Structure formats: structure tokens, C-alpha cells
Amino acid sequence: xxxxxxxxxxxxxxxxxxxxxxxxxxxLIISPLLFIVFWAGAITLFHDEVAQWAITPHHxxxxxxxxxxxxxxxxxxxxxxxxxxxxxFRINMPTALVPYYIFYLEVxxxxxxxxxxSFPILVDPKTGETVAGKDDFxxxxxxxxxxxxxxxxxxxYLIGIVTLVFLFALVSxxxxxxxxxxxxxxxxxxxxxxxxxxxxxxxVVGVMSLPFTVMYALSGLVLNLAIVFQLAFVTFIYxxxxxxxxNDAGFKRVVEPRSKTPMAMDNAFTLxxxxxxxxxxxxxxxxxxxxxxxxxxxxxxxTDTASFAQRDEVTYRVANGAVVDKVNAEQYNxxxxxxxxxxxxxxxxxxGMDVRILYFILAMAVSAMxxxxxxxxxxxxxxxxxxxxxxxxIASTITIGxxxxxxxxxxxxFLCERLLPATLTARGDWLVSCFVVALLATMLVSINIxxxxxxxxxxxxxxxxxxxxxxxxxWLMFAEQxxxxxxxxxxxxxxxxxxxxxxxxxxVYSALKLKDAKPMATTDNLSNPLxx
Amino acid sequence: MWFKSFxxxxxxxxxxxxxxxxxFRLLPFxxxxxxxxxxxxxxCLWVAVMIYCYSRNNAKAASMVCGKWFVVTAIANxxxxxxxxx
Numbered sequence: 001x002x003x004x005x006x007x008x009x010x011x012x013x014x015x016x017x018x019x020x021x022x023x024x025x026x027x028l029i030i031s032p033l034l035f036i037v038f039w040a041g042a043i044t045l046f047h048d049e050v051a052q053w054a055i056t057p058h059h060x061x062x063x064x065x066x067x068x069x070x071x072x073x074x075x076x077x078x079x080x081x082x083x084x085x086x087x088x089f090r091i092n093m094p095t096a097l098v099p100y101y102i103f104y105l106e107v108x109x110x111x112x113x114x115x116x117x118s119f120p121i122l123v124d125p126k127t128g129e130t131v132a133g134k135d136d137f138x139x140x141x142x143x144x145x146x147x148x149x150x151x152x153x154x155x156x157y158l159i160g161i162v163t164l165v166f167l168f169a170l171v172s173x174x175x176x177x178x179x180x181x182x183x184x185x186x187x188x189x190x191x192x193x194x195x196x197x198x199x200x201x202x203x204v205v206g207v208m209s210l211p212f213t214v215m216y217a218l219s220g221l222v223l224n225l226a227i228v229f230q231l232a233f234v235t236f237i238y239x240x241x242x243x244x245x246x247n248d249a250g251f252k253r254v255v256e257p258r259s260k261t262p263m264a265m266d267n268a269f270t271l272x273x274x275x276x277x278x279x280x281x282x283x284x285x286x287x288x289x290x291x292x293x294x295x296x297x298x299x300x301x302x303t304d305t306a307s308f309a310q311r312d313e314v315t316y317r318v319a320n321g322a323v324v325d326k327v328n329a330e331q332y333n334x335x336x337x338x339x340x341x342x343x344x345x346x347x348x349x350x351x352g353m354d355v356r357i358l359y360f361i362l363a364m365a366v367s368a369m370x371x372x373x374x375x376x377x378x379x380x381x382x383x384x385x386x387x388x389x390x391x392x393x394i395a396s397t398i399t400i401g402x403x404x405x406x407x408x409x410x411x412x413x414f415l416c417e418r419l420l421p422a423t424l425t426a427r428g429d430w431l432v433s434c435f436v437v438a439l440l441a442t443m444l445v446s447i448n449i450x451x452x453x454x455x456x457x458x459x460x461x462x463x464x465x466x467x468x469x470x471x472x473x474x475w476l477m478f479a480e481q482x483x484x485x486x487x488x489x490x491x492x493x494x495x496x497x498x499x500x501x502x503x504x505x506x507x508v509y510s511a512l513k514l515k516d517a518k519p520m521a522t523t524d525n526l527s528n529p530l531x532x
Numbered sequence: 533m534w535f536k537s538f539x540x541x542x543x544x545x546x547x548x549x550x551x552x553x554x555x556f557r558l559l560p561f562x563x564x565x566x567x568x569x570x571x572x573x574x575x576c577l578w579v580a581v582m583i584y585c586y587s588r589n590n591a592k593a594a595s596m597v598c599g600k601w602f603v604v605t606a607i608a609n610x611x612x613x614x615x616x617x618x
Contacts, residue, residue, distance in 0.1 A: 013588050013589050014589065019583070022586035025533050026537070168586075171580075172583060172586065222571065222575075225575075229552055229571045229574050232549045236609065236613065248567060249567055334564040335564040335565075336564070338568040338572075
């Protein structure tokens with residue numbers, strides 16, 4: 001009797017209909033952030049190439065000279081800056097793409113609450129000069145931070161939640177299309193009379209990129225939201241002992257107070273050099289603990305070039321060269337190895353440039369899928385008489401202004417990275433400000449636009465113009481340096497320029513196509529919702 | 533939809549954590565393996581519970597079922613809490 005009084009609870013659950021509603025509603029909410037994640041992630045695949053393009057024309061490295069010994073460079077920097085010696089600091093080795101040491105120092109700064117401040121610097125390995133602060137040439141790092149934390153405090157957790165919802169959208173999408181998943185696998189209808197091009201684009205990209213997107217969602221969750229399970233395990237399994245959890249997870253850390261007895265550190269550099277000579281070992285960075293004290297440790301970290309996603313690491317006690325901890329292909333930890341595999345897959349740095357280009361194309365396609373999904377929602381709402389014009393206007397501004405704004409702002413970022421003087425104080429902050437202003441300005445001009453296609457076309461033309469201006473500025477400012485860099489094997493500078501030309505050409509081509517197309521905001525070409 | 537979203541997120545989190553903890557206590561593997569399996573399965577379970585909650589007609593119907601599962605898994609965790617595992 002009771003059940004007949006409440007039909008909402010007892011009526012059968014409309015599983016697919018409910019999932020379609022959730023898929024489109026949640027997709028719309030996370031779409032601006034998800035677009036940033038994929039767009040910035042696509043560019044981050046070429047993080048080091050962009051860094052080389054930005055820095056090396058200002059500070060070329062003389063390839064013909066010998067590198068100075070690391071030991072003398074460290075001594076020089078310790079004398080140059082008021083380095084806080086207790087605790088630890090890291091040094092990243094020069095690479096073929098970024099040919100500078102990166103010293104992540106902590107300097108004494110009485111003006112801060114902690115009395116110290118992080119001070120990352122780029123050091124020329126040939127001359128020992130500090131060429132710049134690491135954040136002076138911020139573009140590549142800023143785009144990377146946008147990818148994982150939006151350059152905001154606590155942003156990594158927000159991106160973690162977005163990634164969780166993204167995984168939900170993927171799985172619910174599979175449920176929605178389960179019956180047609182294989183039958184319509186390669187379907188993209190080119191019949192111009194059809195009204196559901198957006199739906200086809202959304203579905204085809206979604207289905208074909210599924211393994212890639214599932215991998216990205218899971219690895220993104222491990223990178224951004226593992227804290228949830230870490231807290232649960234520490235509280236309920238390890239009874240509050242966080243270090244015990246880290247030890248089990250393969251992240252051992254020797255915690256001991258700094259000794260008062262000083263000690264020369266020459267042996268540390270001998271140990272680093274010996275480790276570097278091991279077969280199939282590529283040195284990436286070293287970490288010093290209690291530098292200059294007789295209980296100093298040096299952690300030597302690198303990759304095993306003969307194995308997939310294998311990171312080798314050995315920690316020595318500097319005084320006697322004893323091995324404190326070691327991780328390699330023989331002595332591995334399942335958690336750490338599993339995490340390293342996911343991280344390697346996430347960054348696509350396991351099979352050269354080809355895989356990264358493939359990842360880039362897929363990430364761009366997913367970005368287009370996100371926009372197409374939003375346009376489907378907007379068109380569907382416009383077709384419904386009772387839907388609120390305000391909600392449609394907001395969704396439209398977020399989609400066109402937000403996503404278009406990120407594209408325009410990225411091009412502005414590249415232009416600023418090239419035009420801002422290298423010696424400008426707080427150069428990185430200027431770049432971020434220009435990026436944010438460009439984003440907000442694009443969002444403002446995208447409010448209440450009449451013809452969506454024409455507006456997108458203009459944004460694409462603007463982006464292309466900015467990229468070509470950057471290219472012209474490159475050659476006007478650094479023609480000689482760039483030719484020398486190319487001759488010395490720093491090909492990524494020209495490589496990034498080629499990519500900019502390519503993107504500009506695609507932008508102009510797409511803009512012209514959109515300009516010729518019929519306006520979108522008419523009832524003539526409104527798409528059907530996701531469910532047929 | 534907001535109620536359903538709240539239910540999906542919270543029940544997903546609670547059930548995923550409870551089941552990941554149970555797996556850690558019950559699986560006969562080394563701690564590093566159990567941590568990795570627990571974390572990966574934890575995220576998958578979180579999304580699976582979200583899928584379930586969103587597939588129901590309303591948040592109440594989802595909460596009724598998830599609440600029962602939570603009680604069961606939470607009691608199992610409380611019982612196993614007193615057995616040292618590392």
C-alpha cells in the first residue's frame with residue numbers, strides 16, 4: 001500500500017536516461033577546467049622544447065667548452081648565496097633540451113615566516129654563471145602548472161575532483177553508447193544535410209580515444225587525489241605513522257638531525273661520478289641532505305635506459321660511501337614501480353617524439369570533444385522552449401569565452417615570453433598577468449554573441465596572428481643566435497617555431513571554413529540530445 | 533541533480549575507502565602490492581558507486597542501498613581494526 005503512494009521511489013530506474021542527464025550536466029560543469037587540463041597538457045608534452053625555445057636564445061651555451069666539475073659549481077653557489085644548509089637541496093642535471101643545471105636552493109630570508117625561501121636558479125655548466133632564476137622564463141612551467149593545479153594553491157585537489165568526474169563521464173559514456181560502441185565505431189557522417197555533426201564528433205572522438213582517456217584519468221587521479229587513500233591508510237592501517245606508509249610505498253627517507261661536525265663533501269661528487277658510470281644509467285638529479293655536515297647523505301637519481309619506466313635511485317652516506325637505500329630493476333617496490341609506470345604513460349616520454357606527437361593530437365581531439373559536448377548541451381537547451389536564456393548564455397560564454405580564451409591567452413603567453421626583457425623584475429608574474437588579462441578579455445567579448453561560428457573564426461584568426469607575430473619577433477630579435485643554436489644541435493628552438501606556423505595555418509584554415517559556414521545559432525541546425 | 537551529486541560523491545568516497553581498507557586487510561600480498569591495488573581499485577570503486585548513484589531516479593533511492601553497504605563494510609573494518617597488519 002505504501003509503495004503505491006510514492007511512485008517516484010518504486011518506479012523502475014531509467015538507468016540510461018539518468019546517466020545521460022548526469023553525463024551532460026557534470027560534463028558541462030567541469031568542461032572549462034577539463035579543457036584547460038587537456039589543452040595545457042598537450043603543450044606540456046613539449047615542456048622542455050618550449051623551455052629551450054624561451055631560454056637558449058637569451059643565454060646560449062657554448063657546446064664546444066668542457067663542463068665545469070659539479071663539485072666546484074656547488075661550492076661556488078654556496079659561497080654566492082646565503083644557502084640554508086640544514087635540510088636538503090636538489091640539483092637537476094643539464095639535458096640535451098635544457099642545457100643548464102637547475103639548482104633548487106633554499107636561501108635564508110628573515111623576512112619570511114619560516115626564515116627561508118626557495119630559490120631555484122639556472123646555472124651554465126660551462127661557465128658556472130647563474131643565467132636566470134628558474135621562474136624568470138615561466139611559460140613552460142606556467143602551462144605545466146595550469147595542467148595540474150591551475151597555478152592556484154590547492155588547485156591540484158580541484159583538478160583531482162575534475163579528473164574523477166572525467167572518469168565518471170567516460171564510464172557513463174560507455175554505458176550510454178554500449179549497444180552502438182562497436183557497430184558505429186568509425187561512424188562520422190559527412191552528409192551535410194544531417195544535423196548531428198557535433199554529436200558524431202563527440203561520440204567518435206570519445207570512443208576512439210577511450211584507452212588514452214581512461215589511462216589519463218586513472219594516472220591523473222593517482223597524481224592528484226592519492227592523498228584521499230593515503231590519509232585513510234595512514235589513519236586506519238598505519239595508526240598515524242605516515243613514514244611507515246611511505247617506507248612500504250618505496251619512498252624511504254632517512255630522518256636524522258644535522259650533525260654539528262663539518263665535513264668536506266668531495267666524496268659526494270666521487271660517488272655521483274661512480275654511479276653515473278654504471279651501465280644503462282642516465283643521471284637526472286642529485287639531492288643533498290645536510291650538505292657540509294659529517295652525517296651528510298647524497299641521493300643519486302636517474303633512469304634505467306634499458307627498462308620501461310624504471311627509475312634507479314641510490315642513497316649514499318657521504319662520510320664512508322655506504323649505501324643507505326637503493327631502488328633499481330632488481331630491488332623494486334610494487335607501489336613505486338606501478339606509480340612510475342603510470343607517470344611514464346601519463347607524460348608519454350617513453351618512445352621519443354612520435355608518441356608525444358600522437359599524444360598531442362589525441363589531447364587536441366579530446367579538447368575538441370569537450371567543446372562539442374558543451375555545444376550539444378547549448379543547442380539542445382535552445383531547442384527547448386522552457387529552458388532559461390540565462391543558463392544558456394552562461395554556458396555559451398563559458399564554452400566560447402573560456403575555451404577560446406585559453407587558446408588566445410596561450411598565444412599571448414608565447415608572445416610575452418619572447419618580448420618581455422630577460423632582465424625584467426618579476427618577469428614570470430608579468431607573463432601570468434598578460435595571460436589572465438587575455439583570458440578575461442576574451443571571455444568579456446564572448447558574452448551575448450549573435451553568431452557563434454563567426455566569433456570562433458575571429459578568435460582563431462587572432463590566435464594565428466599572435467603566433468605569427470611571435471615568430472617574426474623571434475627572428476627580428478635572435479636571428480643570429482638561432483642559427484648558431486641550430487648548428488650546435490639545439491633544434492627545438494626552430495622546432496617550436498615550426499609548430500607555431502603549423503598551428504597558425506590550421507587556425508587560419510579553420511577560421512575560413514567557419515566563416516563560410518551557416519550561422520550556428522539558428523533553429524535550423526539544432527542538434528538532437530545525446531539519446532536518439 | 534545537486535542532491536544526487538552529493539550522494540554520489542560522498543557514498544563513493546566512503547565506500548571506496550572502506551572497501552580499499554578491507555582489501556588491504558584481507559589480501560594475502562606484500563604491503564607495497566596491497567597499497568597499489570588498494571589505491572587503483574579505490575578510484576575504480578569510487579567511480580562505480582557514482583555510476584550507481586547517478587543511475588537511480590533520485591538521491592534517496594541511491595542512499596538507501598549505499599547506506600546499507602556502508603554499514604556492512606564499516607562494521608567489517610571496525611572488527612578488523614584490532615588485528616595488526618604490519
